[in-house]
Amino acid sequence: MASNQKPALSRAQLIGLALVLVGACVLPFVVSNYRVFQFTLTLVYAIALLGLNMLTGYNGQISLGHGAFYAIGAYAAAILMDKFGVPYWLTIPIAGAVCLVVGFLFGLPALRLEGVYLALATFALAVAMPQILKYKGFEHWTGGAQGIVIVKPEPPEWSSLTQDQWLYFVVLVCLVALFVIGWNLLRGRMGRAMVAIRDQPIAAQAMGVNTAMVKSLTFGVSAMYTGIAGALGAIVIQFVAPDSFTVFLSITLVVGVVIGGLASIPGAIYGALFIQFVPNVADQISKAAPWAIWGISLILFMYVMPTGVAGFIRIVAGRLQRWRAR
């Protein structure tokens, strides 16, 4: 069965991808444990950003509340490990499942809301989350304002890795798996339906796309990705507390998605690098106004790369190709 379809990835892209993967595997052996920890966090954010990008970039629904799903995932993992002695690796899919359900259910009523109205509804969720986590009725589980301290997972003996290296690979494996799943999803029928709803909701409906279902599902899957990231983040940081999941986390995720590039899978990684490392640089430049520096860098990025880092790279690559073809 010869297919006329264009291959999913060109040869150059495949080679590039393989190189990046090899680089990612070598990385933890050439940098210090502290750097490994930072890169692990970057990968965690990348997973969360991919989740949010599905919703915002591909489906056109704006969420200012994904920090809440991140928190739910983190707390699910922390409570399971702390109160029930569940092994850490098992908490990751459970946290994902919990967020899938919560996200789907939240997506149902949110369907009636479009654009900025949805943004506000999700924003409310983000604002409420720290207080919900402190609620007396849940305190027995959540530890209230004190939060929960988690034991850092030990690497298996055969691996001869440090704790940080081991966690890095755990997160990397999750990331690769989730990116492959996400890539398949977005490239297929579901992805086309999502984009169609974003661009022409009425036309999409006329063509037989179940708009309500696709939107709710997208919300659920997006929340699942973010929840898995939350669980991984909790395991890496070894601590969850309501103060870790303020509104600012949700805003940071949106910033990451936009900086990285809307509707772009690699964009999630660029965005994650930005939200992980730029605040540290800002702190080094000025102790008096680190947020001002952060804000300025944000504006600069948006001026120079209005379509995000991913869009910028696409444009540069396109120019190079045309220049070579000449």
Place this chain on the structure above:
Amino acid sequence: MKFSPNRRVLAGAVAVALALVAAPSMAQKKYGPGVTDTEIKLGQTMPYSGPASAYGTIGKLHVAYFKMINEAGGINGRKINLISLDDGYSPPKTVEQVRKLVEQDEVLALFQTLGTPGNSAIHKYVNAKKVPHLLLATGATKWADPKNFPWTLGFNLSYQAEGAIYAKYLLKEKPNAKVAILYQNDDYGKDVLKGVKDGLGAAGAKMIVAEATYEVTDPTVDSQILTLQGSGADTFINITTPKFGAQAVRKAFDSGWKPLHIINNVSASVGSVLTPAGLDKSVGLLTLQYYKDPNDPQWKDDPAMLEWRAFMGRYYREGDPKDASNLYAYLTAQTMVHILKQCGNDLTRENVMKQAANIKNLKLPLLLTGMSLNTTPTDFFLVKQGQLAKFTGTQWQGFGAVIGSAE
């Protein structure tokens, strides 16, 4: 250009190094990470950005203070290099920055890391790594637990001790009080509350008639005050941070409630709380103090205060001399210098911790008269005393004796 000056310096350094190796008995020096003959590296996280950024001034003052110490020759010839990093009051960021300080910068000790949530997040880590985690800028009671966390030692009078002292005062002076309590819904608020309740003991169930909470993110506490007022309470214990403290003082006055109003030390600053609330509305407030208030005229010509003002004028011009945080930061920096001096030339992490747990009767001049700092290997509560003070409309007037929480 065969002998550049650099080379000569290098040659000299090598010679010195060789001499040191050859004669180890000559210098009884023992160094942990972050220490050389010329430098002691300390690290801290501070909320320079984020919701608690008003406290960032503490870290800036520390840097300025150590600059002064260094200009005067440092500690036994070693200059203090404080690496102060922003954590935005976000626990995951605190973990990241502290790991940088410990693993990459290799500091000797952590000094005055600020905030309960952030310190909770690094508590286990620093104790596993055996890094001295000293003089934390938070009053949570859990920092004095030498059995389980022998590397962590806080600075502040613990929140529970403060609450207990208020309770003791009420039991003695106003045993029939009907008490209403407003507290911040986090571990700081609950810690003070626990102190009050433990201090009141069995009488508490009868005395406390209403409790209300607020979140740090709330815009105001007006409705909480009205609820508390409605309970018929005649005594109000106000466990709030500065912004809410000011709101509560104003509302409790404007609404015509006017109870016996106890405001916790966190919000006792005349400059940042009582002035915005209205000084006339603050008359009669009670609080607990353990260091001198920079806005209190009775200390105007106090030598310790003059020294502090001179420092502020010379090394930390941009800092606000009305802000009590700047005085607090000065005290903590002095305590750190005291610990490092006490270490002598044995600057290992073990010895730093040992000396921090052996502070004997340290009377810093900015503490209230009659107070001293003490620790022992089994007692990590550095500040254990305080004095009640009443607001006169212009200043806090201390009254009664210095009270210990344990007495």
